[in-house]
Amino acid sequence: MSLVDDISGKAKEVTGKVTGDQELEAKGKAQQIAGDLKDKADETKDKVGDAVNEGLDNVRDRLNGDDKDEPK
Structure with a gap:
């Protein structure tokens, strides 16, 4: 969780x-949940970026004839 959102x-x-x-108690809980959501969104963004980069690397390898999965 975002440390600032968590503490605040x-x-x-x-x-x-x-x-x-x-009302203040509910706002505090909501802020903590918002921090959790921000962290999950960042994690998801990183995972998607990694998957896209891996896919692009695979496409580049195939286009360059460096297909490691293809039997020789």
């Missing part, structure tokens, strides 16, 4: 609980 969200959540402010 947790602080809001705890402050909301202590003061009885349900």
